[in-house]
Amino acid sequence: MAMNEPNAENLxxxxxxxxxxxxxxxxxxxITKQSPKAVEEAAESLMKKYNTEEYGIHIxxxxxxxxxxxxxxxxxxxxxxxxxxxxxxxxxxALESLTIIAYxxxxxxxxxxxxxxxxxxxxxxxxxxxxxxESREDRKKMTTVYQITFDFLQFLGIxxxxxxxxxxxxxxxxxxxxxxxxxPAETQQQxxxxxxxx
Numbered sequence: 001m002a003m004n005e006p007n008a009e010n011l012x013x014x015x016x017x018x019x020x021x022x023x024x025x026x027x028x029x030x031i032t033k034q035s036p037k038a039v040e041e042a043a044e045s046l047m048k049k050y051n052t053e054e055y056g057i058h059i060x061x062x063x064x065x066x067x068x069x070x071x072x073x074x075x076x077x078x079x080x081x082x083x084x085x086x087x088x089x090x091x092x093x094a095l096e097s098l099t100i101i102a103y104x105x106x107x108x109x110x111x112x113x114x115x116x117x118x119x120x121x122x123x124x125x126x127x128x129x130x131x132x133x134e135s136r137e138d139r140k141k142m143t144t145v146y147q148i149t150f151d152f153l154q155f156l157g158i159x160x161x162x163x164x165x166x167x168x169x170x171x172x173x174x175x176x177x178x179x180x181x182x183x184p185a186e187t188q189q190q191x192x193x194x195x196x197x198x
Contacts, residue, residue: 008034009042016059016068022150024065051159060150061160063106067150072157097123101133102161103170106145
């Protein structure tokens, strides 16, 4: 009996299973030779399929892409498994910075410091070490930006940042919006990411 030709959903599901890390729509489309629109529709369809109480595996989504992860219903297993990476009580400044990244990310170090009013190099370095945030290069801003990780989402037992309490209200808070609108211009010489020597 002839096998059916794999479609965008089959291919996307297979890659997410194999990857073990977030995959962007662009990356999946390049590998599968499918259109970005088809891949996005496939990923959203997989989220609807997996993200129920019947499955121990769910599809999670952040600004960096999609990833297969354990269900929030069994998050206690996840917490035990990654406890070594997330041990250590966070300080109040670290929690403040983490909250800003969660609700405003992807966000640059300069923008975080503009909101908090203090240097955040050491805090960002510690959050990176704990695996709570990750950094990447933003070509538009021409600087390093920070966002929360899948480990952080799993630790909270949610699928996406949009599920954070009052996400839309806090992300678009008048005070934060005003601060972001008046943020200082990024320096012409890009500063190194937190944790790297200048």
